[in-house]
Amino acid sequence: MPSANNVHEVAQSIAPECRVVYVDNDPIVLAHARAILASSPQGRTAYVNADAREPAKILADPLTQETLDFSQPIALMLVAILHFLPDEQNPAAMIATLLDALPSGSYLAATHVTPEYDPEMLYRAGQVYTERGLAGALRTADEFAELAFTGLEIVEPGIVPVSEWRPEGSGPHPLRAEVNANGGVGRKP
16 A cells, blocks of 8 residues: 555655556555555656566556656566565566566565564464465575576675665664565666
């Protein structure tokens, strides 16, 4: 659901002319986003109704094509989604399809829940998801790196707990067991 400091708001506060495409397949999220999220006058923000597991549909959508300039580097953000895609749904192919469409110099920023820091708590959470018929996958930092960042130049500090991506002076970092997610950024050569 849209909240404070949405991607387009942060990006357009730095570069007002930037363009952002949000993708979701939840009609409530899309309706809420379209109602309250507005682009800067110089930029553009679009909301595409699609499933992340169908990257060709996302790329071919007229709103995507009208909003993004595929001749310029693009930032692809897969935040809080990959752990909802078990291997059977082939998230590696989804990522590859999206990255293949992006020009050199583009970036991927991604996060993934991990069992590395508090395995007992994540196991219990996984049981709740399974009991409710929801899919998911926990992956270690190495598994996450292989899934999402193969062929990309990893940006420092690398694939680390998301709290370690906080800027200097932003306050104390949460404990790894409080976060239970890794994040990383990779640049397409």
